[in-house]
Amino acid sequence: MNVDTLLIDLPAAPAPWQLPAFTDLGAQQLAPARLLAVLERQRPAVVLMSSEQLARLLDFPGLGLSDLSHLQQLLLVSAEPGDWQLVERAAAQLNCSVQGFTQVQGQWRDLASLKLDQQRWRERVLAHPQVTAVALHGRTLFAVPQPCDTTPVDDHLDATEAALNEVFCAEQLAEAVRLNQQLGHAALLSMLNGLAQCGLLPVPLKDLAHSLANAGIAPGHRPLITRWLEVLQAQGLLRRDADRLQPTLDASAWSDAALEALWNSLSLAWARNTGGSATLDYARDNASQLLALMRGECAAVHVLFPEGRTERAAALYRESLAAQYQHRAVADWIGAWAARQATDAPLRVLEVGAGTGSTTQAVLPALKPFAVDYLCTDVSRYFSAQAAERLHAWPWVRHGVFDIDLPGLPQGYPSQCWDLIVAGGVLNAARDTERSLANLLALLKPGGWLVFSEPTREEFWVMASQAFMLNQASDERQLSSATFLDLDQWQAALARAGFQGNRSLPAANHPLASLGHRVFVAQVPTQRLSRAALAAHLEHPDLQLELLDRLPDPLTAKDLP
Known part of the structure; x- marks a missing residue:
């Protein structure tokens, strides 16, 4: 920490060698307890430290039990212009004079003056008729533009x-729709088969959550299985009978043998229509592993990306x-x-x-x-x-x-x-x-x-x-x-x-x-409102302008790149 450089650039700041018992902690990284021990033992009147040290010290539970009455002034060196809030907090907790400094474009600036700058910028930004909210963090200005009235758009x-x-043949498209409907029906019958394998047919409704848990359904998949039951009812494949859901078809319609025949027939027709079989192979593999998927014993991502390969997914999406x-x-x-x-x-x-x-x-x-x-x-x-x-x-x-x-x-x-x-x-x-x-x-x-x-x-x-x-x-x-x-x-x-x-x-x-x-x-x-228009309104300030639909909440350094 070059204290001389800091104070030469800021001649109004007090020179530490003119003050009693100066302690420079700026280059040290002490734990809060160790830091307090140094301060109590040396009893300095003036201390120089970094913002990171100070933040840890102010959060330390033992601070209130320490005697720092000898401390007259704290000089804070920060990397963030927004640390003027830390200065105000330190002054209140330590009951001493606190001055903070940071570098802006190679020049040392008093954090208190930067706070005034920020207040002026806020006022100027809010004066723009299209701005509804504004916040400054360091040299980044966040503004929320006023919502715009929509206008007719030529979207071409x-x-x-x-x-x-x-490009597309109407007959081929109509066949594609028919095959997609058959694929959906095969999936619904496979759902019934999976529910049966879990012991969930007929489905007891008195305590459905308990029934799903007893059937071994993975907690993360229970909302999905509940949705299955709603869809199967809507499609007429399950009907309510007192406090149970009963299948409307004989079990032979969704047996392993019936599903095998259905998937075989559908795969051939699908390949004729699309020229490929990846979609049907993928849907069929999932259907054959539904019990393990429902119980979380098989990860669905491994079915889509077997052995980490992407060929199946690539074909599926094309x-x-x-x-x-x-x-x-x-x-x-x-x-x-x-x-x-x-x-x-x-x-x-x-x-x-x-x-x-x-x-x-x-x-x-x-x-x-x-x-x-x-x-x-x-x-x-x-x-x-x-x-x-x-x-x-x-x-x-x-x-x-x-x-x-x-x-x-x-x-x-x-x-x-x-x-x-x-x-x-x-x-x-x-x-x-x-x-x-x-x-x-x-x-x-x-x-x-x-x-x-x-x-x-x-x-x-x-x-x-x-x-x-x-x-x-x-x-x-x-x-x-x-x-x-x-x-x-x-x-x-x-x-x-x-x-x-x-x-x-x-x-x-x-x-x-x-x-x-x-x-x-x-x-x-x-x-x-554009960034260029806001910059022109502010007469092109040396700030990074960000126009968002809402201010970052809370506004901290993690909201910046």
Whole structure:
């Protein structure tokens, strides 16, 4: 700790050699008890220490039992301009004069003066008519823009729909829908088989929680099995009889032999329609292991990624005609969007939840003619590393990690930096969909777009497979125990998060519409307050500006990159 340098830069500060009994603890890292022992033994009038030392000392239970009456002044050296709060707390607890200093752009500043600066900045920011709240942490200014009125949006979906109608055969699509319905029926019968193997048929309803526990159902899977019972009743495969649920079909309809024959027949027809068998193989493997899945003896992730391999998942997300339609729709829309942009700067595109890269590999060819900064991310470093290998033919693609359940800034993603965000089938995994949408909106520039694909209705085969991997939702899905938000819920969630437009494909009269797989496009209002506009209002302050939908709570250093 160079005390001379500190005090030369701040001539108004008292020179420690002119004061009695000075103790420099700035370079030491003592435990609070040891620190108190030094202070009581040496009895200094002036002490210099770091903010980390001081924070630990103030939190130490033994501080109140110590005699520090000899202490006249504390000099605090901090790395954070926001530590003026620590200065005020220390003055109250230690009953002495406390001065704090930090370096800003290479110059030592008094923390008290920085507090006044922060108050002035707050007043100036709140004077902007589009700002509803503001907070400063160090040199980062957080502002909450006023919500914008939505306006009509030309989303160009009609052109995308027309292009897709030229590609897909109506007869093949109709067959795909029929096979998907058969797959759902096979999954429902497999659920009955799994319930029977657990000893849950007929299902006693008097104390369902106790019945599920006695059957060995893993605690984390009991809400899912409860949802099974609701769906099986709705589909007419279970009926209530007094305080029990009874199957409406003879047990031979969902016996092992009957299911084997059903899966064999369906697999052949599926392969003829799609040209692949990965989806049926995956659904069938889950069905054969339902008992172990229900009891938590088998991890569903191992069925999707056997021995850690991703080939099955990659094929699963590409194979069906619904998946092919989605990927083609996303790629076509994004390619047309890029062609409409009139800018010399590279378009900034962020993909979240890239997973096995099915959406990525559809989108990149559409962006090849344009100058693009494309960041491909996933919550898993494993998938991110695999994506880098898989996309070696696209050297201009960057790779990173992003968690849709967390705000962008603590993950190193400043607000309003992206022109477009792509999300292929990942937002249904969010714990709180609306919160995740708001986080994504904060990352987009005013006028930026969110393009994503999602299921909007329950798929019975997913309830008997991937649903075992999904986190318990904390949004409105809790009210119905549903796996996915429906179309109306998605549109409402987008609007509440601040997006406008919010239309989707396929159209209501399209053969695939009944399956509920949809591609959404939603825009951040162009009139939303931008970082550039706020900087101009503040006459371009030397601050990092972050425009979020709400202030970080609590506002601490962990909210910063």
